[in-house]
Amino acid sequence: MDFTFELIKRDSQTTGRVGVMRTPHGEIPTPVFAPVGTQATVKTLSPHELADLGATLILANTYHLYLRPGAEIVAELGGLHRFMGWPGPILTDSGGFQVFSLQDLRRVGDEGVLFRSHLDGSEHFFSPEKVIQIQELLGADIILALDECPDPFDRDYNAAALQRTHRWAERCLAAHTRRDQALFGIVQGGIFPDLRRESARFLASLNFPGYAIGGLSVGESKETMNEMLEITVPLLPEDKPRHLLGVGSPEDLFEGVARGIDIFDCALPTRLARNGTVLTRKGRLNLRNAEFARDARPIEEGCGCYTCQHFSRAYLRHLIKAEEILGLRLSSLHNVYFMVHLMAEIRQSLQDGSFASRREEFLSEYQIVPYEVRRQNKEAWLARRRGSKTA
């Protein structure tokens, strides 16, 4: 079965829309939030928990799976779906974002990118053809073209990298052979409106079955990100799904949907859980805080997740303080449930015409993490990430 995208309804007040992607491993109602399973596991969760909480699409990372356990091993074991026991739709990224985040990046050229593994320092080469071959071995339903991910504020680098990203997009299309996978192109261009326009127009001309928007949420302000979306989205074909890569926070779902985004993915829910932080309609809670020591309430009253149905904030705090894995599990489960269900509500509100008011209501209740705090968190995270990537 080939990949299809059906547009079901357009919102009357925003650029938001409801649709459905059909893949060989099932249907994905859009807009959709995809939990991230970097190493063929959404951290701490079992595939059955993901299905139970309503996940319909998960993302796995080509860079990581290529290095460990290796794409051939995954293929030999029946492909990623069978390997990880997740029978539903999977999307793999191209590895571009990971490779370009490496400090030990060796050399970028028109042919591809030479890099060192963060695991053992061994040298590897990703070309457009190579990342398609790897993704064909992994066997995800949706795969991505190789793109170059420059510093979003460096105009000269962005202009040069964009040409390479466009040539690589053409080569990925030419190299792709599996008809049961949908290959999406990636729009780049940093924070530069003219480059974003050029990229969107060029990629649209290549007639991909879907489009990802990359190079955002990497240090620029929310306003800049939203502006880039407003520039990019209208230039992409309306009958193709649009994926905003690596985004985002609860509020980003509303802002992205309002600007025509259909697919989101982010490791935030599981990453926050590892710091003892959980999501609620009013904002984030840090369960390590002493105020929760005797708090018999669930993380959020009315939440239908397994964690909130069975455990108190006091017990979760105890588990987290005692460094018990069940604490990570239950926090991750709640956070992923929160994002998936928030998206389900957004979808429903688009269906019944209440999206704009739902968005306003949510944003009036939800305490957004201030930009400066967020920027520092992001930088600290990127630094740790780079640190852990050097052998």
Added chain:
Amino acid sequence: MDFTFELIKRDSQTTGRVGVMRTPHGEIPTPVFAPVGTQATVKTLSPHELADLGATLILANTYHLYLRPGAEIVAELGGLHRFMGWPGPILTDSGGFQVFSLQDLRRVGDEGVLFRSHLDGSEHFFSPEKVIQIQELLGADIILALDECPDPFDRDYNAAALQRTHRWAERCLAAHTRRDQALFGIVQGGIFPDLRRESARFLASLNFPGYAIGGLSVGESKETMNEMLEITVPLLPEDKPRHLLGVGSPEDLFEGVARGIDIFDCALPTRLARNGTVLTRKGRLNLRNAEFARDARPIEEGCGCYTCQHFSRAYLRHLIKAEEILGLRLSSLHNVYFMVHLMAEIRQSLQDGSFASRREEFLSEYQIVPYEVRRQNKEAWLARRRGSKTA
């Protein structure tokens, strides 16, 4: 409802027996293997997973819960059952074993034991009355008397400690007020037959509703442990359950049951899982080994656990190598299932008269870890344990 123990059947060829313990939180068919939930969680597993895999009794540690989150907090939140979301029977130990394993033990006297917390170095005092009070706050169905746990090879220390343990047993009985909890006495005496006999006779005279046997599996050989059981068990009342504390390995279940033990508890299944080791009918497997990299088989063919029903050795190996929590979860789940189901088989074989042949069959297939390796592992573990207990 008061605690009762009903003896259902005696094995004709061994001292093994089938029974049922009835507690306010449910029935426990015996012999039983109780997974250990030190900090109010069986490491990595949810209470629903424990119920699904057939666990009927779990053990929690008084020492740990007293220090964190504190017994009053657990009581305020409705007691241990509600706190940890496990509605079934719970047993708490007295904290004696943990306190006497501390390197920073301050002073033991007739009144009790003064020690320093491994968490923050703060000073605490456990008396028999105090540990009963703590266990009444925690609210387990079965609780244990405070005992002194000496080096099993030191005769003078054992002789002196035994008198203290016996006085403490009397004081625990006198201090115990909750009629919905069964307080078990603990037989000590190291590796000395006369001391074991004296302890069993004395404690039997106090008419506890059940008896634990402590101070075994702490460095002595399997032969010595079995000899101590053969000396101790016949002196305990036949109509009371007998708990062999902190034991054991799969083969120990057969050896203990054959000598009249009804209750076992051990952290081994979850501890092994943290090292990437899983249990099979043929012995242990270390999933880190390269031979499993492309192994599409489950841990054990025919195993009914969630892990074996859904995942390959290759995937588990990948998760463990990649340090993913799901690897710990799935390995722990399999190992606990293995022990609980092995005990269910033992119980069934006692019922249908095939225990002796089932025991022979198991021991002929199961590769036991050699004594010397086991002793070294145990010492390394005790050393790490002591290390982690000093602030």
